[in-house]
Amino acid sequence: MIIDKEPTLTKRVKLLEGKELILYSKKYAVENRRKSWIYTISTLIFLILAFAGTYNEIHWVLRLAFSLVTALFIVKFFVIYHDYQHRAILQNSILAKCIMKAFGLFVLAPSAIWRRTHNHHHNYNSKLSHEGIGSYPLISKDAYQKLSAKERLRYLAMRHPVTIFSGYITLFLFDFNIKPLFRSPKNHWDSFFALFFHFLIGGLIYNYGGIEALFFSWLLPFVLAHGFGAYLFYAQHNFPGATFADNSNWDYTKAAIHSTSFLVMNPVMAWFTGNIGYHHVHHVNHRIPFYRLKEVMQEMPELQNPITTTLRPTDIMACLKLKVWDFEKGEMTGL
Numbered sequence: 001m002i003i004d005k006e007p008t009l010t011k012r013v014k015l016l017e018g019k020e021l022i023l024y025s026k027k028y029a030v031e032n033r034r035k036s037w038i039y040t041i042s043t044l045i046f047l048i049l050a051f052a053g054t055y056n057e058i059h060w061v062l063r064l065a066f067s068l069v070t071a072l073f074i075v076k077f078f079v080i081y082h083d084y085q086h087r088a089i090l091q092n093s094i095l096a097k098c099i100m101k102a103f104g105l106f107v108l109a110p111s112a113i114w115r116r117t118h119n120h121h122h123n124y125n126s127k128l129s130h131e132g133i134g135s136y137p138l139i140s141k142d143a144y145q146k147l148s149a150k151e152r153l154r155y156l157a158m159r160h161p162v163t164i165f166s167g168y169i170t171l172f173l174f175d176f177n178i179k180p181l182f183r184s185p186k187n188h189w190d191s192f193f194a195l196f197f198h199f200l201i202g203g204l205i206y207n208y209g210g211i212e213a214l215f216f217s218w219l220l221p222f223v224l225a226h227g228f229g230a231y232l233f234y235a236q237h238n239f240p241g242a243t244f245a246d247n248s249n250w251d252y253t254k255a256a257i258h259s260t261s262f263l264v265m266n267p268v269m270a271w272f273t274g275n276i277g278y279h280h281v282h283h284v285n286h287r288i289p290f291y292r293l294k295e296v297m298q299e300m301p302e303l304q305n306p307i308t309t310t311l312r313p314t315d316i317m318a319c320l321k322l323k324v325w326d327f328e329k330g331e332m333t334g335l
Contacts, residue, residue, distance in 0.1 A: 015302050018253050022285060028296045029088070029287035036089040039274075039291065040080055040099065047073040054217040055209060063216040071224035072272040078107060078229060079274030079290050085115050086286040105197055108172040108226075110190035113180050122286055125237070125252075126244050126259030128325060132158065136234055138244060141324045141333065161320045167230025168223045235319045236261050236279040241307040242332055244325045256283035262297075262306035269311065280306045 016024050050073050053066035081103050083089045090096035104111045121134030129137055137158050147155065157163060163170050177191040185192070206214040243258045245251075263277035270277060278293035281303055288296055297303045309315045322332040 017302075018251070021253055021302055025285040025288065025296065025300070028292055029285055029289075031089045031289045032291075033090075035291060036289065040077075040090065040096070043073060043077045043080060044099070047077055051217065051221070054221065055205075055213055060212075060216075063212075064220075067216050067220040068224065070221040071228065074107060074221060074225035075229055075232075076272050076274055077103060078109070078225070079276050081107070081109070082118075082276075083274075083290050085111060085118065088287045088289045105190065105194045108168075108194050108198060108222075109176055110188070110194045112188055112190055113176050117176075122283065125283060126242070126255040127250055128244055128246055130155070135237060136164075138238070138325055138332070141326045141328075144324045144335070156323065159323060164230050164234050164320070165227040168226035171230050172222075172226050231316070232263065232273065232276065235309055235316070236263055236276075238322050238332065239307065239309045239315075239319050240322070240332070243330070244332070253284065256280055257303065257306065260306075262308045264308050264310045 047070065050066055050070040054063055054070055056063070056066075080089070081100055084091075084096065084100045090100075101111060104114060117134035119134075124133075125135075128139055128143075129135070130139055130143075131137055137155060139155065144152065144155065173195075177188075177195050180188040181191040181195070202214060202218045205218050209217065237260060239261045242261070243254075245255070257280055260280040260283045262280055265273065265277050274290040275293045276282065276290065278297055281288065281293045281296050281300075282290075284303065309319060321334045323335050324333060325331075326333045
């Protein structure tokens, strides 16, 4: 489990709601600059070393292990990049800006498209949506039944497990780069550079190391990291017990607490995912640095009873089978 000890209630008797809760959480939205740099630099160094390990001509089992570790460090640095984009850490630093810009291109999530879609997700979290900008689409059961056969196929395809776990292609290559580049080249020039450098580096690795190097050093780490990251994002907002609402009944704080999961992981995975499992805390206030999320949950009683899910196969299947929002039952269901 992520939690080393049971959360304890503070001396505060009154439970806060709405704006009061958001305002109270602001005292935690302060970074430890030294700690931010330590996490950033150490993760970057380990990521580079893991990549180097995949390129060595060693037994394929060891190369596979290095590929897996590389993927996990990509995920960890992505959480750091995610916090930087939220202005939670390392602001007003030219060095940090350069590192994060470069990482965004490297990981196929250039800052312009990531910031626009992810900010939209935070502002509209748990609202029913056909398109799912910055998220996966979710509509009501009644709305689904009114769709044409073609529209149903498209909707279900966007929520299909293959689509989610193929995030390298569906989300990062297509949604974050190819699609915005074709729609508005002027506003998404960084998507062009992300694609250019991605295929250029892949080509160089193949040219100098062959097909094995391309597979273990480039394709596999991205496929694993992006597939896992896409599922994490899905499961944090599509899980049994999550609530969704239309515009008239939507509330930001309620959406953060009741429509966002606490994804419980073992200490190793919690470390590699930068405590992003405390996702309900992050949605209450996205300016809280990732390394303070656990602290906030332990000190704020309002955040200590979230709906949880895990990475166990049964819980993964339970999340993946959810397709629509049923207003009558007040829950997400399959078809």
